[in-house]
Amino acid sequence: MPVSTENMVKVFERPNSLNESQFSYCPGCHHGVVTRIVAQTIDELEIRERTVLVAPVGCSVSMYQWFRCDGTQASHGRACAVATGLKRVNPNLIVFTYQGDGDLAAIGTAESIHAANRGENITVIFINNQIYGMTGGQMAPTTLLGQWATSCPDGREGSLAGYPLRFAEMVAQLEAPVYVTRQSVYDQKRIMATTRAIMKAFRYQVEGKGYALVEVLTNCPTNWKMGPVEANRRLADEVVKTFPLGDLVDRGQSG
Amino acid sequence: MGADTIDKVLMTGNEAMAEAGIRAGCRAYFGYPITPQNELLEYMSAHMPQAGGAFIQAESEIAAINMCYGASAAGVRTMTSSSSPGISLKMEGISYIAGADLPCVIVNVVRGGPGLGNIAPAQGDYFQATKGGGHGDYRMIVLGPSTIPEATEHVMLAFELADKYRGPVMILADGMLGQMMEPVVLPKPVDPATLPAKPWALTGAKGREPNIVTSFYLDPEELNMMDVKRESRYRQIEEQEVRYEEHETADATVVIAAYGSVARIARTVVKMARGEGIKLGLLRPISLWPFPYAPLRAIADRVDAILTVEMNAGQMVEDVRLAVAERAQTPFYGVLGGLVPTPKDILREVKRYAG
Numbered sequence: 029m030p031v032s033t034e035n036m037v038k039v040f041e042r043p044n045s046l047n048e049s050q051f052s053y054c055p056g057c058h059h060g061v062v063t064r065i066v067a068q069t070i071d072e073l074e075i076r077e078r079t080v081l082v083a084p085v086g087c088s089v090s091m092y093q094w095f096r097c098d099g100t101q102a103s104h105g106r107a108c109a110v111a112t113g114l115k116r117v118n119p120n121l122i123v124f125t126y127q128g129d130g131d132l133a134a135i136g137t138a139e140s141i142h143a144a145n146r147g148e149n150i151t152v153i154f155i156n157n158q159i160y161g162m163t164g165g166q167m168a169p170t171t172l173l174g175q176w177a178t179s180c181p182d183g184r185e186g187s188l189a190g191y192p193l194r195f196a197e198m199v200a201q202l203e204a205p206v207y208v209t210r211q212s213v214y215d216q217k218r219i220m221a222t223t224r225a226i227m228k229a230f231r232y233q234v235e236g237k238g239y240a241l242v243e244v245l246t247n248c249p250t251n252w253k254m255g256p257v258e259a260n261r262r263l264a265d266e267v268v269k270t271f272p273l274g275d276l277v278d279r280g281q282s283g
Numbered sequence: 284m285g286a287d288t289i290d291k292v293l294m295t296g297n298e299a300m301a302e303a304g305i306r307a308g309c310r311a312y313f314g315y316p317i318t319p320q321n322e323l324l325e326y327m328s329a330h331m332p333q334a335g336g337a338f339i340q341a342e343s344e345i346a347a348i349n350m351c352y353g354a355s356a357a358g359v360r361t362m363t364s365s366s367s368p369g370i371s372l373k374m375e376g377i378s379y380i381a382g383a384d385l386p387c388v389i390v391n392v393v394r395g396g397p398g399l400g401n402i403a404p405a406q407g408d409y410f411q412a413t414k415g416g417g418h419g420d421y422r423m424i425v426l427g428p429s430t431i432p433e434a435t436e437h438v439m440l441a442f443e444l445a446d447k448y449r450g451p452v453m454i455l456a457d458g459m460l461g462q463m464m465e466p467v468v469l470p471k472p473v474d475p476a477t478l479p480a481k482p483w484a485l486t487g488a489k490g491r492e493p494n495i496v497t498s499f500y501l502d503p504e505e506l507n508m509m510d511v512k513r514e515s516r517y518r519q520i521e522e523q524e525v526r527y528e529e530h531e532t533a534d535a536t537v538v539i540a541a542y543g544s545v546a547r548i549a550r551t552v553v554k555m556a557r558g559e560g561i562k563l564g565l566l567r568p569i570s571l572w573p574f575p576y577a578p579l580r581a582i583a584d585r586v587d588a589i590l591t592v593e594m595n596a597g598q599m600v601e602d603v604r605l606a607v608a609e610r611a612q613t614p615f616y617g618v619l620g621g622l623v624p625t626p627k628d629i630l631r632e633v634k635r636y637a638g
């Protein structure tokens with residue numbers, strides 16, 4: 029039976045910063061949640077017409093196709109360098125990168141650290157799903173010890189493959205960053221906290237305060253070979269032990 | 284007094300190319316130190332901020348070329364420079380710049396190689412510059428100046444070509460051109476505000492549809508379309524942008540083909556040879572891509588030999604042979620390791636084919 033929408037109130041809609049196209053993420057993937065939060069933030073700050081997004085190489089490679097703002101696509105790992113170039117020649121732009129753990133913390137470690145160390149006035153959204161999603165589930169620098177991946181079939185062995193890289197902690201050692209935080213989206217409370225963190229990171233950029241990093245612990249149901257509910261449980265019970273949640277640096281409050 | 288107030292100055296090639304860049308309206312320079320190119324970066328560090336542009340000493344050549352990608356995507360005239368090992372690191376970025384149809388000027392002050400090689404002048408990067416270097420089907424306009432005044436002009440030209448054809452343009456200099464001093468007449472400064480608008484640039488989607496700068500097209504049909512479009516631009520470049528110089532070729536029986544610093548030495552050889560009654564000429568490719576195949580072919584029909592001289596093991600000679608197609612002899616003389624051929628050495632080679 030057709031349902032009449034006449035007396036209904038719209039309480040949830042697509043952010044204005046997104047166009048009509050569908051995300052290419054797998055069902056149940058947290059990428060979609062975080063991407064949507066970014067779009068909402070752009071709406072709320074009314075910065076869509078000033079925003080340039082820098083997509084990485086990873087599952088969010090074609091992110092610029094879903095947003096109604098200017099966008100580009102960087103080579104694997106170099107998003108922070110591309111963002112630096114954009115922002116330095118046009119400081120009026122709001123520039124953000126959105127990068128996976130392989131992109132940001134393996135191949136792009138140098139670019140990511142040095143943009144942070146220069147205090148580039150950009151926002152970096154770091155999707156830590158502890159795996160290489162796009163290429164089919166290989167080990168990432170953030171893969172937990174003992175975690176299975178297609179390129180560590182016996183589980184990650186620290187003495188051979190290194191240890192989970194805590195990028196937020198590394199960046200928090202630097203003098204320039206104004207905001208460094210680690211969040212997750214495995215439940216409603218965490219989604220709200222991530223929303224607030226991403227809002228703060230963008231707001232600091234709008235206010236000219238400088239570099240902000242929001243690391244978000246996310247899932248990869250496809251390559252973890254887990255249902256979304258089980259994946260949420262893994263994040264809450266296991267992953268947060270290696271990657272503790274919370275703000276590491278917030279130098280933007282005053283002034 | 285800064286170079287911006289005088290028009291004729293004595294400068295090193297590196298400094299002259301940097302100043303020419305600023306005068307060409309370049310407002311973004313990103314680089315990383317490497318000899319024999321350092322003075323270009325250092326000059327930019329002092330003068331680019333004064334011109335109101337962006338300067339960053341990047342953490343690597345990879346970062347520098349990707350900063351160029353970003354700045355160019357924002358619509359600003361953008362430049363980077365390096366020397367051979369650093370240019371190798373830039374190659375992925377250059378491929379992305381070509382794939383995303385972005386203008387960018389890259390100066391390579393070539394040094395001895397492969398590997399760390401040395402810091403002496405060389406021409407071992409000809410293949411890398413003209414035949415690809417980075418991955419995928421792209422071409423890059425490559426200019427090979429042979430004097431500092433010409434290198435200065437080439438910077439201005441490179442920015443014009445990069446904007447016109449929307450792609451990377453390389454100036455293939457060498458350690459000698461970078462380090463040597465010569466009087467140069469600096470070009471009149473271009474006000475970036477007067478340059479043609481770049482409606483494709485990422486300036487914020489205000490009052491228009493979003494602009495996208497990308498080299499990523501998952502659908503083969505779509506990528507094919509982009510590639511074919513770019514290819515047709517490359518054909519246009521081949522038709523319109525071939526540059527070369529002929530010197531004393533009208534009655535020549537032997538012609539030297541040489542570019543860059545070697546061509547400069549070859550001019551001396553022509554004079555020496557003519558003094559001894561040898562009818563020697565010089566064809567100097569100025570654009571190394573697009574290569575002057577047709578002019579070489581025309582000369583090949585009337586001479587006995589075209590002697591290619593390079594500071595490498597024989598790279599441009601392959602293009603010369605392609606052009607000549609056995610219409611004349613095509614010997615090669617090269618010096619390696621960062622050594623520079625003397626006029627006497629070259630003349631001795633010439634004599635093997637003259638008369």
Ligand SMILES: Cc1ncc(C[n+]2csc(CCOP(=O)(O)OP(=O)(O)O)c2C)c(N)n1
Nearest residue numbers: 085086087104128129130131159160161162
């Ligand atoms: C230079 C280069 N090396 C490797 C690849 C292949 N590649 C594509 S995506 C990717 C890893 C992506 O993982 P991550 O950054 O964690 O993003 P995710 O897909 O998990 O969101 C790799 C290695 C590439 N495109 N370019």
Ligand code: SF4
Nearest residue numbers: 053054057087161248
């Ligand atoms: S592969 Fe993993 S990270 Fe990528 S979209 Fe699918 S679930 Fe998400």
Ligand SMILES: [Mg+2]
Nearest residue numbers: 128129159161
């Ligand atoms: Mg990942």
